[in-house]
Amino acid sequence: MPKHIKNLLTHKLTILAILITISIATVSLIKLGKAPVKINHLDKFEHAFAYFILTTIWLRALKTTKISNYFIVFCCFFYGIIIEVLQTTVTTHRSGEFWDVVANSMGILIAFIIYNSFFKKNKAI
Known part of the structure; x- marks a missing residue:
């Protein structure tokens, strides 16, 4: 793939x-x-999915930089903690939960494992 197309794609992934x-x-x-329908612990799956997507997109967007994948994962993890703290401190209608941090971390971990086992082996992707 021509270099200018790769640069454009990387730029769009960063914006995304x-x-x-x-x-x-x-x-x-x-x-x-x-x-409208209450499903037990559905929010934990939503947390895991959101942070899976977040981590995957950041790993792909910063793939060609010198930024360590471990640093990206750490930033996603820290971001999740910050959001949970903000829910407790700046809102009156939301509360941060330990299990939300665990769900976020599971999504991040799964994204990191899949990224390292699939995307890193396939340099063309």
């Missing part, structure tokens, strides 16, 4: 990663209505 980061913060801090 920033938008996903902002979206997670927004959804995590705004007041949401009650779910």
Whole structure:
């Protein structure tokens, strides 16, 4: 693939990663209505999925930089903790939970494992 197309794709992935980061913060801090159907622990799967996507996109967006994958994973983990703390401290309608941090971490860990076992082996992707 020509270099200028790869650079453009990487730039768009960075913008997408920033938008996903902002979206997670927004959804995590705004007041949401009650779910019409209550499914036990569904929110933990939502947390894991959101942080899986967040981590995967950041890993892909920063693939060609010198930034360590471990640093990206750490930043996603730290971001999740910050969001949980903000839910407790700056909102009156949300509360940070330890199990949300665990769910976030599981999504991050799964993304890191899949990225390292799939994307790193396939340099063309």
